Amino acid sequence: MISVENLQKSFTIHHLNKILPALQGISLDVPEGSFLGIVGKSGSGKSTILKSIYRTYESQAGKILFQSEAFGTIDLVQATPREVVYLRKHEIGYVSQFLNVMPRTTALELVEQSLLDLGVSKQEATLRAQEALKHFDIDEALWNSYPNMFSGGEKLRLNIACAVVKEPRLLLLDEPTASLDQSSKLKVREAIEKLKVNGTTLIGIFHDLEFMEGLCDSIFHMSKMQEKELV
């Protein structure tokens, strides 16, 4: 489903006039419908891999070959901004610990919008959004409130609901359970298991290794080669 070949990414630290090589030739393969967990020490580049796949970051070299429904095999390093926008709406989801709040958009509208983007009817979007909010235990009293007032855990659960409800072909999970309590974590786990059954391919970073157990089909260890120095 996704094949990363010799991916390289560095950041220019302008105030030091230095370059930080964050990814130095990463290669990995994720078969369709499987779950790859990425582990490695803090700062080793785990999030940078996910952000490069989602194209939040542009890579300097390498390939990210994604088997897309709309475009066939597409290299996400080279994809046009238009293709990236399409894939984000229809095929690739990304969940981090941070919620992208839209101004004057309620929690329910936010989840509905994820579905409307897919071309689902308003009626179906509302029903599915309500189901997702229920699943992730967002209190019904909050459905018509603005999420910028939510607690950290509520924001996180809403974020996950927005991504999961779309049943994307590829879902990138960047520590989505950080700061969630045990019962919320279980809800996330249930949702991931359901997505897997429905064929979603997943790549995830979790500090909670216990959470990953039995969920991941394979683990990618950020190697010592990723230890880096400013140049």
Ligand SMILES: Nc1ncnc2c1ncn2[C@@H]1O[C@H](COP(=O)(O)OP(=O)(O)OP(=O)(O)O)[C@@H](O)[C@H]1O
């Ligand atoms: N936007 C950025 N600008 C400059 N440097 C960055 C940027 N994003 C990441 N880095 C640097 O790249 C390296 C890898 O960061 P990354 O966030 O991918 O690590 P990580 O393994 O996910 O860490 P953690 O487990 O602590 O979240 C770090 O040294 C970080 O400082």
